[in-house]
Amino acid sequence: MMLTIDGLNAYYGKSHVLQGVSLTVDEGEIVCLLGRNGAGKTTTLKSIVGAVPTRTGRISFGDRRIETLRTYEIARLGVALVPEQRGIFGLLTVEENLAIAARTASQWNLAAIYRMFPRLEERRRNRGTALSGGEQQMLAIARALIGGPRLLLLDEPTEGLAPVIVEELMTIVGEVRRAGVSVLLVEQNLKFCEALADRHYILDQGSIVFTSDRAGFVSAHAERERYLAVAAY
Amino acid sequence: MSVNLLLTQIVNGLGIGMIYFMIAIGLSIIFGIMHFINIAHGAFYLVGAYLCYALVSATGNFWLALALAPLAVGVVAWLAEPGVRRLYDLPASLQILATLGLALVIQEAVILIFDPLGKNVAAPAGLRGAAFFGSFVYPKYRLFVIVFTAAVAAVLWFLLERTRYGAVLRAGTESMQTVELLGIDISRIFSLTFAVGAALTALSGVLAAPIRGVEPFMGVEALSIAFVIVVIGGIGSFTGALAGGLLIGVVQSVMTTFWAAGANIMIYVAMALIILVRPHGLLGRA
Numbered sequence: 001m002m003l004t005i006d007g008l009n010a011y012y013g014k015s016h017v018l019q020g021v022s023l024t025v026d027e028g029e030i031v032c033l034l035g036r037n038g039a040g041k042t043t044t045l046k047s048i049v050g051a052v053p054t055r056t057g058r059i060s061f062g063d064r065r066i067e068t069l070r071t072y073e074i075a076r077l078g079v080a081l082v083p084e085q086r087g088i089f090g091l092l093t094v095e096e097n098l099a100i101a102a103r104t105a106s107q108w109n110l111a112a113i114y115r116m117f118p119r120l121e122e123r124r125r126n127r128g129t130a131l132s133g134g135e136q137q138m139l140a141i142a143r144a145l146i147g148g149p150r151l152l153l154l155d156e157p158t159e160g161l162a163p164v165i166v167e168e169l170m171t172i173v174g175e176v177r178r179a180g181v182s183v184l185l186v187e188q189n190l191k192f193c194e195a196l197a198d199r200h201y202i203l204d205q206g207s208i209v210f211t212s213d214r215a216g217f218v219s220a221h222a223e224r225e226r227y228l229a230v231a232a233y
Numbered sequence: 234m235s236v237n238l239l240l241t242q243i244v245n246g247l248g249i250g251m252i253y254f255m256i257a258i259g260l261s262i263i264f265g266i267m268h269f270i271n272i273a274h275g276a277f278y279l280v281g282a283y284l285c286y287a288l289v290s291a292t293g294n295f296w297l298a299l300a301l302a303p304l305a306v307g308v309v310a311w312l313a314e315p316g317v318r319r320l321y322d323l324p325a326s327l328q329i330l331a332t333l334g335l336a337l338v339i340q341e342a343v344i345l346i347f348d349p350l351g352k353n354v355a356a357p358a359g360l361r362g363a364a365f366f367g368s369f370v371y372p373k374y375r376l377f378v379i380v381f382t383a384a385v386a387a388v389l390w391f392l393l394e395r396t397r398y399g400a401v402l403r404a405g406t407e408s409m410q411t412v413e414l415l416g417i418d419i420s421r422i423f424s425l426t427f428a429v430g431a432a433l434t435a436l437s438g439v440l441a442a443p444i445r446g447v448e449p450f451m452g453v454e455a456l457s458i459a460f461v462i463v464v465i466g467g468i469g470s471f472t473g474a475l476a477g478g479l480l481i482g483v484v485q486s487v488m489t490t491f492w493a494a495g496a497n498i499m500i501y502v503a504m505a506l507i508i509l510v511r512p513h514g515l516l517g518r519a
Contacts, residue, residue, distance in 0.1 A: 049414060051410060051413075051414070070413075070418075071410075071413045071414060072413045072414075072415075072416050072417055072418045072419065075413070075414055075415060075416035076416040080414075081414050083411070083414070087408060087411035087414065089403070089404040089407050089408075089411070090407060091403050091404075091406070091407060092400055092403060092404055096400045096403075096404075097404075099397055099400060100397060100400045100401050100404055100412070100415060100417070101415040101416070103416065143415070147415060147416055
């Protein structure tokens with residue numbers, strides 16, 4: 001197992017955001033974590049890399065317990081989080097954004113990244129603030145890859161992107177998987193998840209309420225209605 | 234007033250301004266990266282100047298002071314940073330309280346070890362007297378300060394803009410948490426940044442000593458000017474600190490000839506005018 005989360009609790013102040021979340025991601029697997037806004041999806045990803053104030057429970061990466069490690073140590077082991085806001089440094093050029101994340105152990109060097117993302121090479125001297133939303137998302141993923149991850153955590157990568165960019169993103173996530181990198185994907189875009197994911201989890205009010213493989217998810221009409229459909233106000 | 238006098242005051246202002254820049258850049262980057270308001274920053278300048286005084290008095294060798302004082306202050310700051318780090322997550326009011334206390338302790342320690350009176354520091358032997366450029370006469374030591382600080386600024390610019398460490402620092406002024414997500418140990422960045430900022434400030438204290446002498450309250454004065462420069466230039470901006478430092482240096486120096494009593498007030502007038510027009514500073518960002 002690449003990632004095993006067992007009984008994860010997370011808190012922001014007094015609010016108990018995650019209440020005993022358990023999930024796994026296998027080698028080379030794409031796993032999708034779904035749920036409504038506020039269900040705890042982003043907190044789950046942040047907990048994995050130690051970027052929440054308080055958490056309890058066990059988190060293992062490979063055969064190594066990581067819940068006591070610092071964020072940068074977890075990242076160096078090969079867990080890369082691409083945050084929802086993308087975290088592009090606006091004052092740095094595209095190439096500098098990549099350079100500060102680059103590690104020699106990565107299977108992608110700068111040339112390989114530019115082959116995968118030709119648009120980034122065209123814009124390599126531009127500052128982060130000059131990029132479009134789609135370019136920022138590509139750069140955020142490229143920056144994660146150049147650090148040599150074995151597990152990629154993607155938080156709502158398709159949010160706010162044009163359909164043609166979403167398709168491009170789909171191809172890239174597929175390529176990442178073929179390179180042997182596992183992906184834990186948080187997404188609202190069901191089509192994107194269905195097209196890519198091997199397994200699905202649904203998170204509701206801080207707990208996992210449903211889990212299934214690819215086929216099971218397609219036929220799980222009741223759960224999809226109950227936990228994912230937007231409530232009519 | 235003659236053209237030569239005005240020119241002298243402008244060049245004086247550039248030299249002082251470069252010293253101010255070196256104090257302010259440390260304060261600016263430390264605030265930009267750690268969000269830490271360090272009222273004790275002026276103490277690095279004070280200690281640098283007094284180390285210069287002590288070393289020059291003991292050995293007569295200014296160059297020794299120029300090399301050793303920033304190194305010593307930098308090493309102490311590097312060792313102290315893991316302790317100082319506890320303050321980063323505290324509210325600004327507590328940071329100010331704690332570092333103001335520290336600044337006062339250092340200032341009083343200087344008074345205890347030396348005394349409250351100002352002292353002169355001789356310029357190094359080769360840089361005493363004046364250089365002649367036609368009818369323009371200028372003190373050699375002040376000329377050296379301008380050239381030397383310009384070289385330091387060039388090295389700093391290269392470090393910040395052309396190296397990976399510099400890129401990490403610039404990224405850190407935007408989001409240190411994102412930097413950490415990329416596998417970078419931010420505690421090492423914090424220590425190094427704190428040490429470099431302290432060493433630069435001590436270096437400016439050494440350079441200022443032969444120009445203005447040393448006295449126990451010079452740290453407080455330098456701190457308030459450094460804050461003005463950070464406000465004018467924009468937090469975390471190298472070019473902003475450079476432009477702000479030179480502007481304040483020249484304004485202060487030129488005003489001394491026109492209206493000596495108001496020279497220091499003009500610093501704050503200049504700051505007020507700039508933030509009225511550009512609330513985030515000359516080169517700052519929202």
